Amino acid sequence: MTVDLVVRFPVDDAVLSALHARGFGGDPASADPWAERLERHALTWVGAFDRGALTGFVQVVWDGGAHAFLLDTVVDPDAQGRGIGSALVAAAVAEARAAGCEWLHVDFEDHLTGFYLDRNGFRPTRAGLINLTAGRRSPSAGP
8 A cells, every 4th residue: 555644634615525436436526525514523534645645534423422433435436445444444443442431333234344344344233324315204104
C-alpha cells in the first residue's frame, strides 16, 4: 500500500462526494455538505491519499461514551484490492479506542462479510434496522 492515511483531514465536499459516487453510485457532480456534517457529528474521520488524491475514506460517529459506529467506508474502485480499506478501518479502530470507546459497531451488506468479519476482526451480532423513508404503518397495525 502506498497511500498516506490522514486523520481529520480538511474535507473538500466536492472531492469526497465524487469519491462516494464512484464507490457507491450516484451523481459525481452533486456535492453533499460533508465538512459540516463531519464537524458536527463525527468523532473522527480518516482519508487515504495516493499522491495527494483522496482514494479512500471512513468516518466514526459516536454516542459520546462507550459506543462508536463505523460509517461510509469507501475506496475508489480503481484502488481496491490494495489493503486501503483495511488500513482505513484499522486507523478508525485505533482512533475510537484512543477516544475511550469500548465498542465499535458496523453495519454492512452481505457481500462485505469477508471484509469486515474475516479481514478486520469484527464479529457478527444481531441488529435491527428501520427504513425511515418508507411508508408508515399505524401503531395499531401490529407487527
